[in-house]
Amino acid sequence: MAISLDNYLGMQTNAIKLRIERSEVLASNIANADTPGYKAKDFDFHAALSGARKQYTTSLEQTDAKHLNASSTINDGLQYRIPTQPDTGDGNTVELQAERNEFLQNQLRFNASVQFTTDKITGLKKAINGGQG
Template sequence: MELFSKTIRSLEMGLNYANEKQKVISQNIANVDTNGYKAKDVSFKSVLNDAVSESIEANRTDYRHYKFTSSSHNGVSIHVRKDMSYHPNGNGVDMDKEMSEMAKNQIYYEALVERLNGKFNSLRTVLQGGK
């Protein structure tokens, strides 16, 4: 049962990432006409590092080896894209990029929900005795 709960935890982290990304994209779109607004982005690397640190245990035999530590937060890293300015007023929101990111995020979210539904259906089948 431990494997099942790790899978659900990983799917939950993915859903949290997709949720946060959706909020950031929506905020960027809402500020498309705001003077000096710089678009924000969500870093997937922090979510991946959280997942890796929770599921991999390693014994370091040399100080140069990568540290695998458990992370206590479930958050994602949001950063500002400072080097981009698409408008003369200093605004850094590219509407085409934001809409494409929103579509990709929606597909990712739906795939995670489908996988989670599959896990719950499998659990229901087991609880019902295979019927």
């Protein structure tokens, strides 16, 4: 009898991928905390996990063999964060403490998803080996 690992692991593999993507977005916000005019971004994790977010891939036409092949993925779920503090005058909307808190929470949830997946794989391994770890 064949076992589908995708079915066995459930949504955790998608959750891990989205947590990694969200870490990159939050890290970008933190890295640009002092960049004038930078607008903090984020996405709704639950909407993304449920598949509500779409991805579109665009590519630039190569008109010469020496041109680099350029393509990018645009996520329509990425939104600008609404700041809770007044503008300091430089147009930057990154609130460093809030971004760090979001990054930490995301990391803790990432770790929980990885641990859950590891436990499921360990359980499957025990079942295959007849309970002998």
